[in-house]
Amino acid sequence: MDSEKVVNMVPKMKMSKSFITFGLVIVLLVILALDAFVIVNAGQRGIVLQLGAVRPIVLTEGLHFKIPFVQSVVPMEVRVQKSQSEQTAASKDLQIVTTTVAVNFHLDPIQVNKLYQNVGLSYGERIVDPAIGEAVKAITAQYTAEELISKRSEVSAKIKETLASKLATYYMVLDEINITEFKFSQEFNNAIEQKQIAEQQALKANLDLQRIEIEAKQKVEQAKAEAESLRLQKQEVTPELVQLREIEAKIKAIEKWDGKLPNVTGGAVPFIDVNSGQ
Template sequence: MAIISPNLQVSAFPNVIKYVVLAIVVLVLLSWLNPFVVINAGHRGVITTFGKVNQTVLEEGLHFRIPIVQQVREINVQIQKAEGDGDAASRDLQQVHTKIALNYHLIPTRVAETFQLVGDLSSVGDRIIVPAVQEAFKATTAKYTAEELISKRPEVRDQISQFMKDRLLRHGIAIDEFSIVNFRFSESFNQAIEGKTTADQLKLKAERDLERIKVEAEQKIASAKAEAESLRLQKQEITPDLLKLREIENQRLALEKWNGQLPQVTGGSVPLINIK
């Protein structure tokens, strides 16, 4: 049986304490230096080395960075919503106001470039998108009259959308959905549009009434012609033989109705009676 010397136990104890302290120091140092970074879902990581942007983009998950030397900024690449107002003049110099709403996202593979160009990406809506909305609206409405902005709304929307896509793509921003919430014109123009609409409705009603009257007149003429044609044909069919035949028929019917007795009269003479 081996016997452990008490001196050996005492000498081993300081070594254990030394390793424990060393482990604690390492853990504290790792916690302070934080060499690992986690990129959450729907985000990308942008690395800066002493402030210089690295074009390598970190995907979702766990990554290692050089402590102190490198910093990682987490960038949201999920779909976000933005709204912008636009004021401009149409081709016929009518003042137009609109509200535009869109959904956009940062292109994941270009977030390092976008971060380098824009800096604080939380201000993308105010610094990039809103000015782009105003510029696109002014450039597009100048091509159309106020009435065309209403009647050709899908075409106007597509042109503004394409203008903004080209503009925002330069900054690494992609548009997912785009819509014009409304157009608002001056009060005088609204009154003019309302008057024109009323006049068009009255004109349409008058045209329909005229068409109805024409149809009714044509129906009456057709009915009169048909009646006249019927009378003409009946007149052509009446001949002397037909008249004599009808007279014989009337006499036969009268005889069938007669009971064989002559009418009783006073005065001695028998009157002639036309029996029908």
């Protein structure tokens, strides 16, 4: 009886093992199928590693096939990235300048595999930030502190040119650079303020001097005009004009007289020749 049970159990055990084996095969196939495909998202590129070695191909956006368990894909961002930092440097006149710089850059989509192979994923700390600092210091040293302010666009253009060359060595492209702020020492700021005050005072003094000169010229011209007027009047005086002025004066005196003689005695009574007006 026991032997019969054992005989009956053998086929069942074989079936169970076959079912388990079939299940394992299915699971393995599913895993292989899932690991055989990779999706590269928008704005990224895929770096293909085959047993740890970087392959000379770059996967673009979309679905791609890879060898399961042999190849792996590392995604890398190729969109525009931003790096902002403060860089302290010395100007041409040895003033300490702290420059706030904002840099926009992106990785070269075609050669990101070389960047990954030579630098890795920490390219910002290893390459971008040091390159920004070196470019800012190199260009800042070519200008005085005042020129850094007055020639800001020119300084920015030179920093951009220098930084673009450095980043291109590591397969990165510089898009834009913006100098958001220049900071100087308090002593330099005070010196600039005093210089502006002196320039304003000098300008005011110059304007006052010009005003005084203009007023003096106006007075001279006015005196010349008055002298010329008197000269012309003097030329026009004739005996007939003198006699006319005397007659006009006598007429005004008669018009003002009220017909009464003065009450003061001891003096001569004024005589008015009425017929002389006829």
